[in-house]
Amino acid sequence: MLSILHELNDRLKVALGQAFPAAAAAAEAEGSALDAQLGPASKPEFGDFQANGALALAKRLGMQPRVIATALVEKLEAAAGFSDLCERPQIAGPGFINLTIKPERLAAEVASRLQDPRLGVSSAAEESEAQGRGLAPVIVDFSSPNIAKEMHVGHLRSTIIGDSLARVLEFRGYQVLRLNHVGDWGTQFGMLITHLKQVAPEALSTADAVDLGDLVAFYRQAKQRFDSDEAFQSTAREEVVRLQGGDPVSLKAWHLLCAQSRREFQQLYDRLDISLNERGESFYNPLLAAVVADLEASGLLVSDGGAQCVFLEESSAHKLPPVIVQKSDGGFNYATTDLAAIRYRFAAPPAGDAARRVIYVTDAGQASHFAGVFQVARRAGWIPADGRLEHVPFGLVQGEDGKKLKTRSGDTVRLKDLLDEAVERSEADLRRRLQEEQRSESEEFIQQVANTVGLAAVKYADLSQNRITNYQFSFARMLALQGNTAPYLLYALVRIAGIARKGGDAGVIGDAGNTGDAGNTRDSNQITGLFSKLQFHEPQEWALVRHLLGFDAVIAEVEEELLPNRLCSYLFELSQVFNRFYDQVPVLKAPPEARNSRLALCRLTADTLKLGLGLLGIPTLERM
RNA sequence: GGGGCUGUAGCUCAGCCGGAUAGAGCGACGGUUUCCUAAACCGUAGGUCGUGGGUUCGAGUCCCGCCAGCCCCGCCA
Known part of the structure; x- marks a missing residue:
């Protein structure tokens, strides 16, 4: 709805100029044009948009707000084409102007989105190309673990939030450099290399001779020797100098340690489907x-x-x-x-x-x-x-006691263990449900669903919270099947997939957000034929239409504010609105004239959820 | 001592450029299933927006003071 918002804003600006020419010109000269303060309506009953500018202008113009609003509305309504866009504006309360978009216009927007793999989100790349200028790359610096150490819960938020921001920016058309600023340089390498030379000298002469195995244990041993053995300590210090001086043997040892760490990090990145370019401190x-x-x-x-x-x-x-x-x-x-x-x-x-x-x-x-x-x-x-x-x-990741998250024994929680537990809990939950419902599913299905849901829950729980505040980690809450959780959102999509299987054309686009590309373009003739005469009557249909059309504005907001929780709220609300629609309005059993329009809503909802979740780094399921 | 962040329902949290009667979810209580996955939906109860001032037609939102919690503070990252 951003295009409609812009159109309305332009119209309001013109109306302001017509209604109050002197004040508008004066404001323009000062470099602060009169502002109609147009924004989304704060409540559904106020329509689609509201303009609050009349209240703010009252003092400046020396007039009653309602008088200003009335004058503005008069000019708006007199303008050519306004009545095709908008219902008659309503003046409410002290001087708010409420604007409701015409149903035909909303239906047309829905139809256009059904044919648009970008779901109404403009591409920054195309925009800058049209203006004949280049588009500079964006850098997202995130994750950044330390070589020879383990990825732990402290890396969780940076990795997940950074990936999601990168995905949103990529989808908007930017070239994004996802930089992993790993800690691969510094004094700790003195002790690590010294230790390596002493315990596994063959690694330095023979290619791929040694698998260091547990790097963390290796790091601990080196640290322990460094702290207790003075001779070791001074050798380690000399080693730092050699490394920085470019000594080939020291460099070889350093490369070896980095390569080993890299392999271990990569396992986690693969599992989370996160891509990063390593460009460390060195x-x-x-x-x-x-x-x-x-x-x-x-x-x-x-x-x-x-x-x-x-x-x-x-x-x-x-x-x-x-x-x-x-x-x-x-x-x-x-x-x-x-x-x-x-x-x-x-x-x-x-x-x-x-x-x-x-x-x-x-x-x-x-x-x-x-x-x-x-x-x-x-x-x-x-x-x-x-x-x-x-x-x-x-903010920090805290346990349910409100303190920094630790294991029972007081150690730092390893990222791998944390993901494992999420998947295990998700699997146990799924098995229990299958039994209760007397469903029988293949082992492959169970593993696939448990893995997807478990990892989705971890990601979504983190992303759905305003990142500034500390984050209270809870497996039980993130895996809950109701509420603002990944399983709830995934389930909404499963419901739509169910409709598709039972005869409705869902034709949902591919895993859009995962690749930064919105996937298959559809056969537009076919779509136009199927969805050209959309009509909606039920309030649940309109609520869904209006929510669906807000997607582009949310993406713009995340791009600007870098707050993925805004996207999460949007998707959660979309799922809620959809579930209400699903519960109260039949789709497959609807009369033919309503059926296609409802199927269209199902499909656009699925597309939007799939794309939105993809931008959060969360893949979706057909059944669960 | 200085700086930063946070303080909104019993709990976990939203709240966009200052806008209309402050919103969700969980939990609690009550209801809904011959029908597309009830993992859902509908309803009820629940608030001194930490606190005291200020600015404003209008403040959870902006400014100042205070209180509480967390984090950071010269040769670690």
Whole structure:
């Protein structure tokens, strides 16, 4: 409905100019045009849209709000074509203008979406092409585990939220660089390499000689020796120097450790169907000296206690710690790496990505770090005027006791274990239900459904919450079959698939969001024939129509605000509206003149759910 | 000590540019199945939007103070 919203807004703007020419011209001259404050209606009984501008303009124009509203409505109604778009506007309360779109127009929108694999969402790529300019890539920096360590619950939110944001941006037509900024460089490699050289020297001379097996245990052993053995410690320190000096044997050992970790991470990414390009901290290593030199040249660098720092501009009298870019021992640290990354990502190729939007999905605890680093980058002139640099923070994962999520024994929860448990619980639940309903299904079906539902539940539970707040993790809640959960949404889709099997044409589009491509285009002649004369009469049909048409606006919102929970709410509400329709309005048993229109609604609902869930990284099921 | 985030129904949470009577879900209580998967639907009860000021025609939303919880705070990431 974004196109209708824009059309109405344009019409309101014209009406404002006609009704109040002097004030409109004056406002225009000031650079702040009069605003009709058009937005979606706050309640269904108010229609489709409401314009609140009359209230705000009352003081400025020195008139009663209702008088302003009346004048506006008069001009609106007099304009050519308005009555084809909209019912007579209603003035309500102190001066709200309520607008209801004509049923024929809504039905036409539904018909057009049935033929549109993008479901009404415009493509940024096509838009920029039409305007004859290029579209800069967007970078989403997410997941970012550390080499030689395990992925744990702390990586869950970044990985899931980052993937979903990337999918939405990809669907909108952007080229998205999904960067995995893995921790693959730093002093811990001294001890790891030293340990490797001592316990598995053959790995360094023979190709693929050794499978390191449990890397976590390996890391623990190395750490334990580092902490207890002084000789080991000094060897490890020398090893760091060798590695940074480019010693071939040290590099080989380093590669080996990275490759091993990469394989383990990849298993989880495959399982979650998440794609990432690894570009770890080591990538920026050769660029660090230039970062410091650049800061020096721009006069931002200050030596303080032997360390090279940039002091932050403070908005008030509060004293912020400086950003240290070079330690007193000459080494660089994480702030330097982050600065090098920002510089590279905005810079022109070949020594840069030429991005214009860079998004960091990390926990909220790093907010002040990023605020500092972003400020330094800005003052250093590395961010173009049209460049956006955004930290997308999220809260902690907590247990049901409200404390940081831990296992019973107090350890960090491994991501693998967490996913396993979700799938196991989902399987147990499914088996219990099959027994209760005396259904018999193949083992393959059970595994497939349990896996899909379990992983969907984990993803959806995370995404459906506003990411800023801490997130209380609960298997029971996320796997619940009712409420705002993945199983509830998946079930709505299963119901539609059931209608399709029993004779209704559902012809749902393919797994759109998963590929960033909306899938098969349909035979438009066939569709036009089938759904050309849509007509709706029941309130449940209209509620569904109106909700379906809101999809494009939600995608636009997620693209801008980077809040996937908005998409989740939309899909949940869509499922609710659909279930009401399904419960109260027959589809297959409807009289022929209503049947096709209802089938069309079923299909568009399925398409929308499937696409929407795909953008959350959640695949769907035909039966469950 | 400084900074950030959070505080909305018993619980978990939404609440978009400030807009009409603050919304869901769970839980509780009551109802609905010869009919497309009842994993659903319908209804009832439940609120000092932490608190005190301010701005505004209008504040859960913006500004200031206070209280509480969590997180961060110079050479780890």
